Amino acid sequence: MSIRLSDGRELPIEMHKIRIVQKVRLAPVRDRLRAIEAAGYNTFLLRTRDIFMDMLTDSGTNAMSDNQLAAMMVSDDAYAGSESFYKLEDAVKDIFGLQYLLPVHQGRAAEHLLAKVFVKPGNVVPMNYHFTTTKAHFELAGGTVLELYTPEALKTTSSCPFKGNMDLGRLEAAIREHGVEKIPFVRMEATTNLIGGQPFSMANLREVKKLIAPMGIPLVIDASLISENAYFIHEREEGYQNKSITEIIREMMAEADICYLSGRKSCSVRGGFIATNNKAHFDAISPWLPVYEGFYTYGGMSSKEIEAMAVGVREMTDLEVAGSSADMIKYFAGRLIEKNVPVVTPPGGLAAHLDAMKFIPHVPQLQYPAGALASALYLVSGIRGMERGTVSMDRDKDGNDVPSDIELLRLAIPRRVFTMSHVEYAVDRVEWLLAHANLIGGLKFYEEPPVLRFFAGKMEALGGWGAKLAEAFEKDFGPSC
Ligand code: F0G
Numbered sequence: 001m002s003i004r005l006s007d008g009r010e011l012p013i014e015m016h017k018i019r020i021v022q023k024v025r026l027a028p029v030r031d032r033l034r035a036i037e038a039a040g041y042n043t044f045l046l047r048t049r050d051i052f053m054d055m056l057t058d059s060g061t062n063a064m065s066d067n068q069l070a071a072m073m074v075s076d077d078a079y080a081g082s083e084s085f086y087k088l089e090d091a092v093k094d095i096f097g098l099q100y101l102l103p104v105h106q107g108r109a110a111e112h113l114l115a116k117v118f119v120k121p122g123n124v125v126p127m128n129y130h131f132t133t134t135k136a137h138f139e140l141a142g143g144t145v146l147e148l149y150t151p152e153a154l155k156t157t158s159s160c161p162f163k164g165n166m167d168l169g170r171l172e173a174a175i176r177e178h179g180v181e182k183i184p185f186v187r188m189e190a191t192t193n194l195i196g197g198q199p200f201s202m203a204n205l206r207e208v209k210k211l212i213a214p215m216g217i218p219l220v221i222d223a224s225l226i227s228e229n230a231y232f233i234h235e236r237e238e239g240y241q242n243k244s245i246t247e248i249i250r251e252m253m254a255e256a257d258i259c260y261l262s263g264r265k266s267c268s269v270r271g272g273f274i275a276t277n278n279k280a281h282f283d284a285i286s287p288w289l290p291v292y293e294g295f296y297t298y299g300g301m302s303s304k305e306i307e308a309m310a311v312g313v314r315e316m317t318d319l320e321v322a323g324s325s326a327d328m329i330k331y332f333a334g335r336l337i338e339k340n341v342p343v344v345t346p347p348g349g350l351a352a353h354l355d356a357m358k359f360i361p362h363v364p365q366l367q368y369p370a371g372a373l374a375s376a377l378y379l380v381s382g383i384r385g386m387e388r389g390t391v392s393m394d395r396d397k398d399g400n401d402v403p404s405d406i407e408l409l410r411l412a413i414p415r416r417v418f419t420m421s422h423v424e425y426a427v428d429r430v431e432w433l434l435a436h437a438n439l440i441g442g443l444k445f446y447e448e449p450p451v452l453r454f455f456a457g458k459m460e461a462l463g464g465w466g467a468k469l470a471e472a473f474e475k476d477f478g479p480s481c
Contacts, residue, residue: 003377039448044454054414058268068311072308088101095313129192129194166186190227249317351412440465
């Protein structure tokens, strides 16, 4: 929720109070230099003791509510028939309107099962944009991902409210080109994570469904950030201002043949599920659940997380919860724009995103500008963001780098975790970094895993720019900051 101050400013206001806290440490810049060097300029490889603000992700890092924590205490650990599962099943029926539920340990486990059951070698899977793990699973099953976004999607500066929309003309052409039999399903990601948490509209979702349903192609919704997408529909799409988040989610789900999600985001837990009203789809997937995940009533999740998820699924539909990170992101991005920092607009869900190619245009794409910017910001602030650019793309079959469509530094706002002074600190350090952007150089891999290299790959700062940046920072702020 945002509140209007007497001078007209809009302020995201915390509709909660903080009752349990976790201590953080602001390591001095020399320690941060040592830490990022040891991490191979990969923010995934930092330890949290060296991190002041962890903006890597909102995945599994949201503040849980008192009711979620309380629910964990009454979980039922039965291997089979756990009562905790039935509470989650009820919540999914009530909020999503979906009858059949398959719990899984997290989102990519759902993707693995969907790939295993539906994606065959030579298949193509149209989607509004890929996610890293989605692409990995569908490709491992022999499929190819087709990203059918609109021209607006990749413009980092835009006023388009629904950059997550699918381009219907491109979808139609793709179906004509590849043939219905090659398309196991169409996937719509509720807020396209990798291009800035951008939502699709209800109208677009309906159009996609209208096109593919008569051909018998199922629609799969990745609902990991469903409450945020619903919130944006509520805020931005005509006719939805008086509808509740639950009504909007229900309306979206009425179009879906299968819904899956990572419960680590909107639901504020650590888990995931697949849900559907289609018995045939359920029957096709469910035999594999105990093989890869766990028995039908826990699917690899701890019963405590299942209990908390049953509460989280309901709580995420509270307008104040659905909008809690989106409103703070809007404020954060707005403050950065005031400082002339290139950020993705309109602000989306999950994070504020800096456009690395505009921030450090002198760093060529194959020297990984988004990765370099992530390391540089950590160095000057202790803030850990995430590279969402070419490092996050694996090499092609011939071993060549695949340049990402856009190079973003993602600064995630986990729900209910940061305060306004944290946000103002982040704005200040990004502003300082922009003024010293010429000190940032490129990166080069010296250790590189073959799949999802961004998780564990190690790089070096070309020309030793890390040490020079640390030196400039120390000159301005002293050794202890
Ligand atoms: N789909 C989307 C849209 C996601 O954002 C994620 C994860 C997944 C699937 C996979 O789910 O992590 O539970 O296995 N996104 C995280 C992130 C990792 O940081 O954005 P998972």
